[in-house]
Amino acid sequence: MKFVMAIIKPFKLDEVRDALTAIGVQGLTVTEVKGYGRQKGHTEIYRGTEYAVSFLPKIKIEIAVGSDQVDKVVAAISAAAKTGQIGDGKIFVYGIDQAVRIRTGETDSEAL
Amino acid sequence: MKFDLSIARGARVASLAAGLLALSAASAFADAPTPNKGDTAWMLVSTAFVIMMTIPGLALFYGGLVRSKNVLSVLMQVFAGFSLMAILWVVYGYSLAFTGNPSEALNPFIGGFSKMFLSGVITPDATAGMSFANTATFSKGVVMPEIVFAIFQLTFAAITPALIVGAFAERMKFGAVLLFLTIWFTFSYLPVAHMVWFWAGPDAFTLSADNLETLKGVIGEESAQKFLGMLKEAGEDKAKIQAVLDEFSAAVTATGGFLWQKGALDFAGGTVVHINAGIAGLVAAIVLGPRVGLGKDNMAPHNLPLTVIGACLLWVGWFGFNAGSNLEANGLTGLAFLNTIVATAAAALAWTLVEWLARGHASALGAVSGAVGGLVAVTPAAGWVGPMGAIAIGVAAGIVCFWAVTWLKGMFKYDDSLDVFGVHGVGGIVGALLTGVFVNPGLGGTGVTNYAAVDATTTMVPYDFATQFSAQVWGVGTSVVLSAVVSLVALIIIKAIFGIRVSEQAEREGLDIATHGERAYN
Numbered sequence: 152m153k154f155v156m157a158i159i160k161p162f163k164l165d166e167v168r169d170a171l172t173a174i175g176v177q178g179l180t181v182t183e184v185k186g187y188g189r190q191k192g193h194t195e196i197y198r199g200t201e202y203a204v205s206f207l208p209k210i211k212i213e214i215a216v217g218s219d220q221v222d223k224v225v226a227a228i229s230a231a232a233k234t235g236q237i238g239d240g241k242i243f244v245y246g247i248d249q250a251v252r253i254r255t256g257e258t259d260s261e262a263l
Numbered sequence: 264m265k266f267d268l269s270i271a272r273g274a275r276v277a278s279l280a281a282g283l284l285a286l287s288a289a290s291a292f293a294d295a296p297t298p299n300k301g302d303t304a305w306m307l308v309s310t311a312f313v314i315m316m317t318i319p320g321l322a323l324f325y326g327g328l329v330r331s332k333n334v335l336s337v338l339m340q341v342f343a344g345f346s347l348m349a350i351l352w353v354v355y356g357y358s359l360a361f362t363g364n365p366s367e368a369l370n371p372f373i374g375g376f377s378k379m380f381l382s383g384v385i386t387p388d389a390t391a392g393m394s395f396a397n398t399a400t401f402s403k404g405v406v407m408p409e410i411v412f413a414i415f416q417l418t419f420a421a422i423t424p425a426l427i428v429g430a431f432a433e434r435m436k437f438g439a440v441l442l443f444l445t446i447w448f449t450f451s452y453l454p455v456a457h458m459v460w461f462w463a464g465p466d467a468f469t470l471s472a473d474n475l476e477t478l479k480g481v482i483g484e485e486s487a488q489k490f491l492g493m494l495k496e497a498g499e500d501k502a503k504i505q506a507v508l509d510e511f512s513a514a515v516t517a518t519g520g521f522l523w524q525k526g527a528l529d530f531a532g533g534t535v536v537h538i539n540a541g542i543a544g545l546v547a548a549i550v551l552g553p554r555v556g557l558g559k560d561n562m563a564p565h566n567l568p569l570t571v572i573g574a575c576l577l578w579v580g581w582f583g584f585n586a587g588s589n590l591e592a593n594g595l596t597g598l599a600f601l602n603t604i605v606a607t608a609a610a611a612l613a614w615t616l617v618e619w620l621a622r623g624h625a626s627a628l629g630a631v632s633g634a635v636g637g638l639v640a641v642t643p644a645a646g647w648v649g650p651m652g653a654i655a656i657g658v659a660a661g662i663v664c665f666w667a668v669t670w671l672k673g674m675f676k677y678d679d680s681l682d683v684f685g686v687h688g689v690g691g692i693v694g695a696l697l698t699g700v701f702v703n704p705g706l707g708g709t710g711v712t713n714y715a716a717v718d719a720t721t722t723m724v725p726y727d728f729a730t731q732f733s734a735q736v737w738g739v740g741t742s743v744v745l746s747a748v749v750s751l752v753a754l755i756i757i758k759a760i761f762g763i764r765v766s767e768q769a770e771r772e773g774l775d776i777a778t779h780g781e782r783a784y785n
Contacts, residue, residue: 197626197628
């Protein structure tokens with residue numbers, strides 16, 4: 152079992168969701184987040200005053216998948232979220248110790 | 264003739280007024296002018312428009328510009344300020360602004376107490392029914408109900424202190440705000456309104472035996488008889504008649520406010536409202552000091568759509584403010600209306616263009632800020648300049664206000680939170696000075712009417728740039744000095760006795776919770 156966490160550009164969410172649905176991913180969790188990386192921030196000017204906006208809005212996607220599916224999922228996200236511009240985001244993959252489906256009590260891969 | 268000129272010299276008239284007003288419901292004089300219903304209806308609509316400028320318009324304009332933790336505090340300061348001024352206006356404000364002062368020395372600067380509680384404006388009578396006094400407009404023989412004039416002016420008195428709120432937003436104690444606005448209203452707004460707008464009305468300049476009742480009320484019976492005698496002696500000699508008229512005109516003019524006598528033009532309140540409020544804002548911003556975290560924290564406006572909605576309500580309401588200030592519904596009202604459109608549009612475009620060139624973006628906040636600057640600048644000019652003059656004034660205001668809020672503020676490091684000085688003070692000064700330029704009929708302006716005549720006719724004052732411009736400078740200078748001194752003294756006193764700033768902790772938490780105990784967004 153693997154946990155895939157990706158930070159992507161907000162306007163790419165629908166494309167990423169479609170790509171993941173197409174390869175059979177059955178659920179994902181989305182969070183609106185802010186952060187910075189190489190893209191850094193930008194400045195906004197209100198009348199005379201400049202404000203440096205150092206944290207940009209991003210979307211965080213979290214998906215738990217079976218180990219055999221990880222490569223497909225990572226490839227799908229990479230392809231769908233890519234614009235080629237700085238700030239496209241990152242994908243992190245890590246292991247899952249345990250999973251439980253609350254309604255049925257199923258565990259681990261059955262719970263995914 | 265028996266209508267009671269609101270403008271008549273207070274003490275002298277006070278004794279007459281009761282007797283005259285009792286007659287006013289059923290006039291015994293066939294030729295007494297009665298208010299035109301169209302004019303009156305227009306003035307009531309204009310009055311409602313100016314109210315719309317303030318409590319939704321200005322409040323939203325300001326509310327969107329502050330951080331979300333302070334939006335209610337700003338709305339509440341505008342709302343409570345408006346309500347407080349409305350009450351003060353009918354108690355003593357109208358009287359101090361629009362009556363004569365019994366003291367000759369004080370009369371040019373402040374009115375008297377003869378119309379406190381609107382005494383004489385409306386007169387209840389158990390047998391004859393309530394009677395309503397009339398007051399002058401800008402045309403001879405045209406009057407309006409004085410109560411309508413008084414409410415129209417109430418809305419001006421109520422918006423002006425509310426304008427200042429933007430300068431000390433996000434940090435001033437609520438009690439100190441109300442106290443400051445009350446003191447400032449009494450010692451700065453009312454005197455400036457009196458100095459600029461208090462005059463005897465057009466009919467007081469008609470030197471004729473038929474007009475004796477009006478003249479007696481303005482310059483006294485003895486003086487009136489003297490001028491009528493001089494006129495008789497002059498016979499048919501045109502030069503002599505003119506000399507008598509000039510002397511008579513000077514005597515009537517001397518009963519007006521200080522800046523009125525100087526000939527300062529202020530159609531709808533550029534000096535009285537905007538310069539006055541802008542300077543008070545600047546002084547308040549300096550005395551209070553900058554907001555905690557200025558330059559470090561992100562103080563970006565929390566909701567620009569609110570600000571844009573507010574600015575649009577201001578623009579629409581401003582038709583009441585400017586076109587209503589003609590006190591009649593006629594062609595000149597239409598001119599003031601048009602000027603209020605084109606000057607504003609020109610200023611919005613000018614700010615947008617300059618910002619685009621200088622900063623690389625044409626922002627929505629810039630466009631509406633420019634529009635408000637244009638509205639401010641065309642306020643003194645609305646009924647004095649032609650549409651092309653108004654466009655020129657708008658362009659100038661858009662550019663100069665942009666400079667004031669971007670560079671001037673940065674250079675002097677005062678924290679005028681919402682640019683009350685940069686937009687209202689600076690825009691007001693630009694408008695007041697340029698009114699003196701574009702009133703010139705040679706530049707498409709209306710010119711200035713000379714009401715002095717032996718009958719109901721009028722003539723024009725020949726335009727002279729130096730005379731008119733120096734009158735405008737007098738207007739600007741007087742308002743700047745008085746407002747600055749009153750604001751400074753008031754704030755120092757309040758600071759010493761009650762304190763003017765909320766605690767640093769309250770400021771960080773936000774005034775909505777700390778002062779008003781509520782949150783805007785849940």
